[in-house]
Amino acid sequence: MEIFRASVTLLSLCLFHSSLSETESMCKGNLPPFQHVALNSSVTVPCPVLSAPEMVFRLYKGSDEIFYISVNNTIISKINNSPGMAFTVNVVDNSTSFILNGVTKNTTAMYTCEAERIFPPPFQQVEHKPQTIVFVEERPVKQHAVCQDVSYLVVAFWVVLGAMVIYGLVTTCIVFNLRMKLSQMDTPFKDRECRRKWQGVQHPTWQGFYIDTVV
Incomplete structure (x- = not known):
């Protein structure tokens, strides 16, 4: 679930960056002075x-x-x-x-x-x-105020993107390590099931009884 949320967030940031890149390119000279x-x-x-x-x-x-x-x-x-x-x-x-x-x-x-x-x-x-x-x-x-705002947004985008990438990597490593540890743990329930599997099913012995009657 966490990985899914991180993916959605990264996709939203990429879409925002695509629109932001257009504005930034205009400040670089494609827009009239x-x-x-x-x-x-x-x-x-x-x-x-x-x-x-x-x-x-x-x-x-x-x-x-x-x-x-x-x-x-x-x-x-x-x-x-x-x-x-x-x-x-x-x-x-x-x-x-x-x-x-x-x-x-x-x-x-x-x-x-x-x-x-x-x-x-x-x-x-x-x-x-x-x-x-x-x-x-x-x-x-000031004529450069618009471009300054765009540059601040670009810096903020890369900071957020870097934080999300680091968070995703750390979360993935933690989940992977937990799964490895759980797969290596021996629980009493697991041992009991294994013993039953190898010993097979043992049926109880029935003892007969004798009634001595005197006529």
Whole structure:
């Protein structure tokens, strides 16, 4: 029964670890980077590098396009004018980014920046599409807090798993030793049964009697 319970517990922990491994892998880089910002502050959303004389950059909030801008030889032309939005180009490394100013709680979302090369031909869309998850809170939170919680859970899982494995091994050894000792013990009941088996069944002797009568 104890071995069965240990097996069920280990199976549950393994299932928990499978779901935990997915979260841990996201913290290692499969999930877009987080930007934790305070209310009414600014946040930067990175975009692809400026790699052609004329390019178009689009910013998406979720699946909705919210900003569209054209860059011609580092001259920025706003196609649609959205308040609180800005676009910058770093002339040193040609890195680009959108800037969201005066953010509110409604700004919280996942942002994707896409780019298209317009000139020189041919028209080509840039494969790299940076994504950023923005969290707007009353006060900023450390970006690595989520991954720290996951690491603590992983450590706790391995500690519990190790304890269960040790407990199972100790219990198995104890049960095995007890069975070995019981099989080697000679009980009075066992000796009596063995003697009966080897001596066979002895029938009692019947003694006759004689009645002498005188007529």
